[in-house]
Every structure is written in C-alpha cells, then in structure tokens.
Amino acid sequence: MHASVFAAVFVALYVAHSVGDHWVQTSRQSADKGKPGWTGRLADTRHVASLTATKLVVLLPVALLLDLRLSLAGVAAGLGxxxxxxxxxxxxxxxxxxxxxxxxxxxxxLGTGTHPFHPVTAEGKPAAHLGTGAYALDLLCTKDR
Incomplete structure (x- = not known):
C-alpha cells in the first residue's frame, strides 16, 4: 500500500471515528454499553454497528473520489x-x-470519584471535569489501525 493511500484512509477513518463515537452514538448506548449482561452487550453492539456504518459511509466516497484501489476483503477485514x-x-x-x-x-x-486524588467541590463531592482516564485509554485502544 502506498503512503498516500494509507494517509487518505487514515484521515477518513479518523474523522469517521470521531463522528461515530461522539455524534452518532446515542446517550443510551453510551450509558448502557458498559453495563453487565445483555443490556450492555446489546447497547455496545448497536453502538459499534452504527460506528462501523459511519466509517464505511465516510470511507467509500473518499475511496471513489481519490480513486483508491481498496480491496473489498481488506476493507471488510480492517473494519471487522x-x-x-x-x-x-x-x-x-x-x-x-x-x-x-x-x-x-x-x-x-482518573476523573472519577474512585481516583485517590479526584477533585472535589467545596462540599466535598466529586467536582465536574472534562474527560476521564478510561476515556483516554479507550481512545488509545480503539483508534483506527
């Protein structure tokens, strides 16, 4: 694979990942996907299905527009x-x-009430903040390969 094809596919999937993980995912999927049992499994499956569809919807026009020679098997394996x-x-x-x-x-x-140095309000309750360690590790583990 040429570096330019890799770069085009990477950018397309990176953008699609951000859109699918933050805009397409529903609040219910986000809240339920980590729950135990079938509630969590099904919510996660619905989220990943919509995320994968988003990636395909973004990747296909990019591949057509730039005349990228992507194999069906390669795209299916990568998205799988x-x-x-x-x-x-x-x-x-x-x-x-x-x-x-x-x-x-x-x-x-980090960023949760269970972290030993979590920020607290004047009342001693966990303070609001942006992001958590779990979210950052999720991003590192699941960013497009």
Whole structure:
C-alpha cells in the first residue's frame, strides 16, 4: 500500500471515528454499553454497528473520489478487526482489567470519584471535569489501525 493511500484512509477513518463515537452514538448506548449482561452487550453492539456504518459511509466516497484501489476483503477485514476491538474496549470491564494489568489502573480511574486524588467541590463531592482516564485509554485502544 502506498503512503498516500494509507494517509487518505487514515484521515477518513479518523474523522469517521470521531463522528461515530461522539455524534452518532446515542446517550443510551453510551450509558448502557458498559453495563453487565445483555443490556450492555446489546447497547455496545448497536453502538459499534452504527460506528462501523459511519466509517464505511465516510470511507467509500473518499475511496471513489481519490480513486483508491481498496480491496473489498481488506476493507471488510480492517473494519471487522476495528469493530471487534472497539466492542471489547467499550465493555469497560475488559479495558479496566487491561489497564490494571499494565500498571495503569490509577490512570483509568482518573476523573472519577474512585481516583485517590479526584477533585472535589467545596462540599466535598466529586467536582465536574472534562474527560476521564478510561476515556483516554479507550481512545488509545480503539483508534483506527
């Protein structure tokens, strides 16, 4: 694969990932995908299905417009691996176990009330903030390959 094809595909999937993970994903999917049992599994499956569809909707016009010679098998394999790993990371317990095994358990809890140095309000309650360690690790684990 030429570097220009790689770059075009990377940019298309990077943009699609941001759109699919933040704009297409519903609040219910986001809230439920880490829950145990079938509630979490089905919410995560719906999220990953819409995310993968978003990636395909963005990638296909880019490939056509730039006349990229992408194989159907390559696109299917790439999006398939991406979908499986994204589903795995979004189940949360799996990502938390990996973070702990890698020595990043404390970072995983960053931004939550369980982190040993979490910010608090004047009343001693967890303070609002932007982002968490779990979210940052999710991004690193599931960004398009």
């Amino acid at each position: 691996v991406d979908a499986v790993t994204h589903w795995w990371a979004d189940r949360r317990s799996t990502l938390a176990r990996l973070a702990k095994a890698c020595g990043n358990g404390e970072f995983y809890s």
